[in-house]
Amino acid sequence: MNAYIFPGQGAQFTGMGLDLYENSPEAQELFEQANKILGFNITDIMFEGSAEDLKETKVTQPAIFLHSVILAKTLGDAFKPDMVAGHSLGEFSALVASGALTFEDGLKLVSQRAQAMQKACEIQPSTMAAVLGLEDAVVEKICEETPGVVVAANYNCPGQLVISGEVEAVNKACEALTAAGARRALVLPVGGAFHSPMMEPARKELAEAIENTTFNAPNCPIYQNVTASAVTDVAEIKTNLISQLTAPVRWTQSVQNMIADGATLFTEVGPGKVLQGLVKKIDRSAETASATFEQ
Template identity: 40%
Template structure:
């Protein structure tokens, strides 16, 4: 609330969505904020608000990347997508994801302490459909798919030596083939959104590559719905050029993942915004 520009960002999001986004973010109610069609645009708004503070300090990125939903914030930051369009499409994305699989039929699980080859193999050997959804960092992979298959794979993971296999409190099996049918409708809506060539190098989730062409970016956003997030690979790519990162989302989850991927990185986050200056880079 300390920056007029941030207030304007929340106001713009509220106008697009038809409800008070700032009130929803800071006052809830939690049961509404937890609905993914509300969660997604609210997170986007918070992230772009933090990014706007960096811009006011003349701190500009050389690369942008986002984890899953965060790709939309990255595209807004790179001026590839208009903020209002990102708000609209992430709300729709959330609605389509929520309705893609019947309640109680999908699940996700974080597997800790196994490498990706072992996790991929145990998924392939499990009856039903389950697959790796997020390659977050060495020793942390999220699997996604049919609930029974995810539960079975989580038990196998422990048997194979995983430290933990934590069933996540989500009902949407994100980044799995269970999202593929829904992705067709999403693609139709995304085709109405203007996407420009990014002004900052944009590293995508589905390939861990720098994408430049708007058509490539559009296709990537669709594929991301049913493909694994290659976060570890993306960070390794960026680390070839820089090891300084700023996490603009709430919390420090990505900061922790990045540090596990490359211990030589220097990482700032939202809590540091008031103290970061250009001399830190």
């Protein structure tokens, strides 16, 4: 069975999407449509901007979404997913690719999400840290025992968990995690504490936008970050998508469940190969590939 997976923030690179724009009339049309929807020429930043320009949340999230979704659309009949999943932001790409959301609505929601997250980051200083080489249960226990807000945010693969919360609480947790034997506990250069209670203002803002958007039943199950299980019910998809900003990304569990449900090939659609690397760490026997546009 074919599983298609869609990357999240951090996969961006200068020049992303330019090959699609130059070689596919359909892609060119969608990129131009995106410029109009967003009200600025995101294509200029994607194709010619610096790494610094691409790092801005209001640019990064729509840029990765556009690269993934437009690539999926250019695959034509070759794109036949039996199941889909996306890491954090990538869940929106997966929903559009599986027909649950239109291209236009997906892009509008991603743009609103990026702006709402940016605002939430400005309310109170917060951060995230990658923890390597510890069992999930140990990391969870130390987060619980640390004063302040700090939670497990991204279950990326066994032995790699990202924590998220208030700056001081994350720093204290990193000290305790290092003392507990973590190979590394490294604060990440991110704008704020994504997938933690610190994103509650953004969750409220996005909830309204999601409620007012039309969703369709996807043409295959989507394994959502919040539950890590196959979902096709529209109401459930919306509920999980609203919870996603303040809940952890259960990527390890999603991939394990997709494999248990019959996934044999994981094809990453979008910039980079980060998710393929994580899939291999979750199950070495899983086959992985990158989606490529062929003229």
